[in-house]
Amino acid sequence: EAQVTQNPRYLITVTGKKLTVTCSQNMNHEYMSWYRQDPGLGLRQIYYSMNVEVTDKGDVPEGYKVSRKEKRNFPLILESPSPNQTSLYFCASTGTGISYNEQFFGPGTRLTVL
Amino acid sequence: GQNIDQPTEMTATEGAIVQINCTYQTSGFNGLFWYQQHAGEAPTFLSYNVLDGLEEKGRFSSFLSRSKGYSYLLLKELQMKDSASYLCAVTSGNTDKLIFGTGTRLQVFP
Numbered sequence: 029e030a031q032v033t034q035n036p037r038y039l040i041t042v043t044g045k046k047l048t049v050t051c052s053q054n055m056n057h058e059y060m061s062w063y064r065q066d067p068g069l070g071l072r073q074i075y076y077s078m079n080v081e082v083t084d085k086g087d088v089p090e091g092y093k094v095s096r097k098e099k100r101n102f103p104l105i106l107e108s109p110s111p112n113q114t115s116l117y118f119c120a121s122t123g124t125g126i127s128y129n130e131q132f133f134g135p136g137t138r139l140t141v142l
Numbered sequence: 143g144q145n146i147d148q149p150t151e152m153t154a155t156e157g158a159i160v161q162i163n164c165t166y167q168t169s170g171f172n173g174l175f176w177y178q179q180h181a182g183e184a185p186t187f188l189s190y191n192v193l194d195g196l197e198e199k200g201r202f203s204s205f206l207s208r209s210k211g212y213s214y215l216l217l218k219e220l221q222m223k224d225s226a227s228y229l230c231a232v233t234s235g236n237t238d239k240l241i242f243g244t245g246t247r248l249q250v251f252p
Contacts, residue, residue, distance in 0.1 A: 061240075070244035071185070071229065086239060118184060130175070130187035131240065 030055045034119050034134035041109055042142050049104045049137050051119030059122045060102040061086065061131070062094065064115040071118070077102055109141045144168040146243035148230050153249045158220050162246045164213045164230035176204050176215045177229040179245065185229055188215070217248075225250045 032053045041047055053060065061076035063086075073086030077096040091113055093105040102121075106113060116138050120131040145167045154160040166174070173192040177185035189197055191206035191213060203216040215228055227245040234241075 063242075068244060071231075071242040073239055073241075076239065087241075130190065131185075133184035133186070135184055136182075 030132070032119055032121055032132050032134035034117075034137050036137060037135060038138050040140045040142065043110055044108050047106050047109060047139075049106075049117060049119075049139070051102045051104065051134060052100050053102075053119075053121040053132070054100065055121060055123075055132065056099065057121035057123055057132075058099070059129075060096070061120050062092070062102070062104045063118045063120065064088065064113075065118065065136075066115050074104070074117075109139075111141045113139065114141045115139060144232065144234065144241045146230055146232060146241060148228075148243045148246045150244070151247045151249070153251060154220055156220055156222060156250055156252050159216065159218050160220060160248065162215045162217070162228050162230075162248065164215070164243060166211050166213070166230070166232050166243075168211075168232050168234045168241070170234045171208060171211075172233040174204075174206055174213050175231040175233075175240070176202075176213075177231065177242075179227045179229060181226070188228075220250050222250050222252070224248065 035050045058079045062074040063071045065071050072088045074092050075094040077083045118136050119134040122129045122131045148164045176188040178188050179185040189204040196205045201218045206213045227247045229245045230243040231240050
């Protein structure tokens, strides 16, 4: 089954404790991205990657890191989480060209930073 | 910069027709997407418009006017399961970013 998976689905952590949210897709997609979703603000792109070893900042990259060492995986790293990073996070992937292809979203990761 | 506007909330009755509008301002417009998102779930793709006109897909249709920076999503024969948020998103030619509006929460009543 074609899908995007994220882990963990739910996470409660404390300020400053490094964490990684994994994202994996099995559709051989080149383009992957991370979004956060907050009430009243909609989905905002954090980082995106057009292919292996190619990453770029989205609209809200501060406090986040990503890597793309393999085509299928695109982990999101919070080196020192803060309460304002409490949010619902989605990973998504698409074939070549974000402008022309639908994105497939993972199920989401609900993160709470205390 | 880019700006996308859509109403925050709408209500409608089962079996009726509802139109959700989206206006956008962007440089080098490429295309416009509509996604559906049920509460607590991931967004799912509904439609994509790049040329002016109406794209029909079953009960859902999407319209685009590039000159007016305007789109709408038309939902016919509304069902209770159509209660969800509907997200408008645009891409511009000089970036590989997808910019989302804040979404329209639709509630369908019996």
